[in-house]
Structure formats: structure tokens, C-alpha cells
Amino acid sequence: GEDVEQSLFLSVREGDSSVINCTYTDSSSTYLYWYKQEPGAGLQLLTYIFSNMDMKQDQRLTVLLNKKDKHLSLRIADTQTGDSAIYFCAEKNYGGSQGNLIFGKGTKLSVKP
Amino acid sequence: KAGVTQTPRYLIKTRGQQVTLSCSPISGHRSVSWYQQTPGQGLQFLFEYFSETQRNKGNFPGRFSGRQFSNSRSEMNVSTLELGDSALYLCASSGPGGTIPYEQYFGPGTRLTVT
Numbered sequence: 001g002e003d004v005e006q007s008l009f010l011s012v013r014e015g016d017s018s019v020i021n022c023t024y025t026d027s028s029s030t031y032l033y034w035y036k037q038e039p040g041a042g043l044q045l046l047t048y049i050f051s052n053m054d055m056k057q058d059q060r061l062t063v064l065l066n067k068k069d070k071h072l073s074l075r076i077a078d079t080q081t082g083d084s085a086i087y088f089c090a091e092k093n094y095g096g097s098q099g100n101l102i103f104g105k106g107t108k109l110s111v112k113p
Numbered sequence: 114k115a116g117v118t119q120t121p122r123y124l125i126k127t128r129g130q131q132v133t134l135s136c137s138p139i140s141g142h143r144s145v146s147w148y149q150q151t152p153g154q155g156l157q158f159l160f161e162y163f164s165e166t167q168r169n170k171g172n173f174p175g176r177f178s179g180r181q182f183s184n185s186r187s188e189m190n191v192s193t194l195e196l197g198d199s200a201l202y203l204c205a206s207s208g209p210g211g212t213i214p215y216e217q218y219f220g221p222g223t224r225l226t227v228t
Contacts, residue, residue, distance in 0.1 A: 031214055042203055042219035092215050100169045105155030
């Protein structure tokens with residue numbers, strides 16, 4: 001079945017780069033997303049990558065996709081304390097309806113000053 | 114454009130009771146999805162509605178139900194509440210006009226506590 005796995009915690013120092021990793025099992029995934037959730041808030045879409053891409057860069061965010069290993073990563077450059085949040089990886093598989101995303105359990109990023 | 118709104122934000126109920134949560138999508142969005150978020154299970158898909166029809170359903174018992182109205186507002190209902198139903202219930206809407214494929218816009222959630 002479909003499954004998305006993430007490590008639960010990551011701690012970095014302000015100014016360092018953060019790398020959050022995710023693995024997925026559904027080879028028919030078409031789009032993969034990274035969402036951010038701050039305390040007491042809903043999820044905010046950060047970026048996405050189409051499954052035929054290897055890399056996507058968006059300002060401080062870099063997404064890398066290794067389709068062979070079904071591995072996705074999110075790199076945040078120059079991490080700031082405001083980046084402290086839970087980050088979710090999500091996949092949308094081919095043929096799935098618009099509203100059905102499969103999420104990982106989230107990685108809690110703590111940024112120390 | 115106003116975002117997705119959910120009411121109420123917080124709710125405390127007793128085991129055995131039932132509860133109704135409400136979600137108003139972004140204007141123009143016709144798809145509304147519901148997710149349950151718990152520390153142990155993470156985010157799990159409950160169901161999706163589009164134009165008043167349930168288009169997809171997750172793996173939850175029949176105690177969880179939903180509906181969508183002609184104005185795209187959606188409600189979900191949980192009957193015979195159990196302690197394990199305590200969670201953050203998130204609603205997300207999607208629709209035309211966005212730049213990101215299948216982007217879902219999430220509301221702030223309803224925190225349900227069952228005692």
C-alpha cells in the first residue's frame with residue numbers, strides 16, 4: 001500500500017542548512033509536496049515537485065527527488081528561528097482524486113539561535 | 114481572498130456523544146477534503162467532497178460521515194465519540210485558478226477533545 005516515511009525530529013543551529021528527508025512507496029506518484037505547519041495553525045504548502053523532475057529550487061528551498069530510490073528531500077538554506085515548525089512530505093498518486101494526499105507523519109524542525 | 118475557515122476551533126465532548134464540524138472553503142473552490150491529525154498516526158485522509166458528492170473516502174469507520182452543500186461549505190459528523198477520536202481535524206479546499214497542481218489550502222483546524 002501507499003506509505004510515506006519521515007524522520008520525526010531534526011535540530012539545527014541558526015544559519016546552518018537543514019535537510020529533511022522523506023521516502024515514499026507509491027511508484028505512481030505524480031506530484032510530491034512539502035507542507036509546513038506552525039503551532040496552532042493549519043498546513044501551508046511550501047513547494048512541490050513533479051515526478052519527472054530531479055531538482056527544484058525556490059529561494060532558500062531546494063527539493064531533490066530520487067525516483068529510483070523513492071527518496072525526496074527538502075533543503076532549507078540559512079535556516080532561521082522562524083523556520084521552526086513541523087514539515088510534512090505528501091504525495092499525490094496517479095489517478096487519485098484531487099483531494100487525496102498521502103502524508104508522512106511530519107518532521108519537527110527545531111532551530112537553535 | 115478569504116482563506117479556509119473552520120468552526121468551532123476548539124471542542125470538548127464526552128464519550129458517546131456526537132459532534133459536527135464545519136468548513137467553509139475559499140470562494141470558488143468546489144473540492145473540500147477532511148483530514149484527521151493525531152500525534153501517533155499523523156495526517157490521515159477522511160473524505161473528499163466535490164459538488165455535493167463524496168468523491169473519495171479514507172479508511173475510517175462509518176461513524177465518520179460528511180456532506181457538502183450547494184455553496185461548497187462542508188460539514189463532517191462523528192457519532193458515538195470514542196476517546197481515540199481526540200484529534201485536530203483539518204479541512205482543505207482546492208479549485209481552479211491556482212498555480213500549483215492539485216494545491217490544497219488548509220484551514221486552521223478544529224481541535225476535538227473527547228473525555
